[in-house]
Amino acid sequence: MKLDLQNNLRKHKRPFLIAGPCSVESEEQMMAVAKGIAETKPALIRGGIWKPRTRPDSFEGVGAIGLPWLVNAGKEIGVPVTTEVANAKHVEAALKAGVDVLWIGARTTVNPFAVQEIADAIQGTDITVMVKNPINPDLMLWIGAFERLQKAGIQDLVAIHRGFSVYNHPRYRNVPNWEIPIGLTEEMPNIPVICDPSHISGRRDGLLNVAQKAMDLNFAGLMIETHNNPDKAWSDAQQQITPVQLKELLNQLVLRKADVHLEGVDFIGIQRGKIAEIDNQIFDLMKERMQIVRDIGVYKKENNITILQSEHWKKMIDQRLAKAKELELSIDFLRSVLDAIHQESIRHQTKVMNPGRGE
Structure with missing residues (x-):
């Protein structure tokens, strides 16, 4: 059956x-x-x-x-x-x-x-x-x-x-x-x-x-x-x-409704529009950040400096994570975001310093 x-x-x-x-x-x-x-x-x-x-x-x-x-x-x-x-x-x-x-x-x-x-x-x-x-x-x-x-x-x-x-x-x-x-x-x-x-x-x-x-x-x-x-x-x-x-x-159990539109003003829709605007700003800033990362990559290549600077990375991580409570964000979340940004930065600098050799 x-x-x-x-x-x-x-x-x-x-x-x-x-x-x-x-x-x-x-x-x-x-x-x-x-x-x-x-x-x-x-x-x-x-x-x-x-x-x-x-x-x-x-x-x-x-x-x-x-x-x-x-x-x-x-x-x-x-x-x-x-x-x-x-x-x-x-x-x-x-x-x-x-x-x-x-x-x-x-x-x-x-x-x-x-x-x-x-x-x-x-x-x-x-x-x-x-x-x-x-x-x-x-x-x-x-x-x-x-x-x-x-x-x-x-x-x-x-x-x-x-x-x-x-x-x-x-x-x-x-x-x-x-x-x-x-x-x-x-x-x-x-x-x-x-x-x-x-x-x-x-x-x-x-x-x-x-x-x-x-x-x-x-x-x-x-x-x-x-x-x-x-x-x-x-x-x-x-x-x-x-x-x-x-x-x-x-x-x-509290059983909540799936996504619904309330009568009158679509509150959720308006708030999601605000989030989209903020996301666009974040991505624009991220693009600007990666351009700076590539500029640093050029300097490192010209001066034969390694991509990873461990002491700087550790110092930066400690400084950012110390702000977790102030920002009302979890340490795990901040760490995962910083790790993702760091890996993307390494990818960009690798392309600058070793063009044509993959990532």
């Missing part, structure tokens, strides 16, 4: 909710979760059958035996179900069992060979496929996964933003890098994006903040890991919540 999830997402009142346990553990567990989340009216029930774990002795899923538990739980409350697949064998078993939607996990998205294997396995079907971002912040790799599926004739595609791997971050299990899913929307506007706060936060107490940020960025929906007894879960216990906690989280 064709689910046509893309159109359902566009018509569905936000957030389009996908809920269910990290792992399918037993028939009783899946039925308990399904009945528990029925009141929140999820659009899909999720459940991991095969779990790609980092360590070999970790719980790696119950395997195909759990597929009917998942499917039957969905039928019990009249909700389609979805599970993760990592190879052609998984695809075959899931389709045979009647799984409605497949998703490709982050560890699989990072491997074009694996994605192509899945694309080949589902070619000729009308199955819906959701694709999580790769574990590393590589937009082109994410886009490439969608392109492989599209070439196989799969058009009902949805993106899942679950964050990107990082070592020992104090706040996130996987840093969100919101600019990556925003970039995906720019490149592939027809593919809806759902956020997975469970894997971004990695902790129950961080779910609401991430979910709210996703809603404020106009994401289509949320995938939240929900378990009838999270503390006893066989995988990712610390990031799962109960059906009651799921309902509480959804009730706390």
Whole structure:
């Protein structure tokens, strides 16, 4: 049965909710979760059958035996179900069992060979496929996964933003890098994006903040890991919540309107016009700045001076960052802007000092 999830997402009142346990553990567990989340009216029930774990002795899923538990739980409350697949064998078993939607996990998205294997396995079907971002912040790799599926004739595609791997971050299990899913929307506007706060936060107490940020960025929906007894879960216990906690989280979400024009004066439009004027001034100043940079490059070339002057760069960075609080700008933002300007300055001076030798 064709689910046509893309159109359902566009018509569905936000957030389009996908809920269910990290792992399918037993028939009783899946039925308990399904009945528990029925009141929140999820659009899909999720459940991991095969779990790609980092360590070999970790719980790696119950395997195909759990597929009917998942499917039957969905039928019990009249909700389609979805599970993760990592190879052609998984695809075959899931389709045979009647799984409605497949998703490709982050560890699989990072491997074009694996994605192509899945694309080949589902070619000729009308199955819906959701694709999580790769574990590393590589937009082109994410886009490439969608392109492989599209070439196989799969058009009902949805993106899942679950964050990107990082070592020992104090706040996130996987840093969100919101600019990556925003970039995906720019490149592939027809593919809806759902956020997975469970894997971004990695902790129950961080779910609401991430979910709210996703809603404020106009994401289509949320995938939240929900378990009838999270503390006893066989995988990712610390990031799962109960059906009651799921309902509480959804009730706390503030759902704002997408871009709308108010009656009378278009306030947002006027303010955006002001921003455009300021941007034009910034770019004109940047052009002027780079001309000065090239003039310095000519002087450096004539006097055999290196492009990079480390002491000056360090002094300049310290001076600029010291003004962050005064300017009401974050240090991280200022640093990223200064780094980008510095790299562009190096590019200009390189062209001046080594013409015809590339950049």
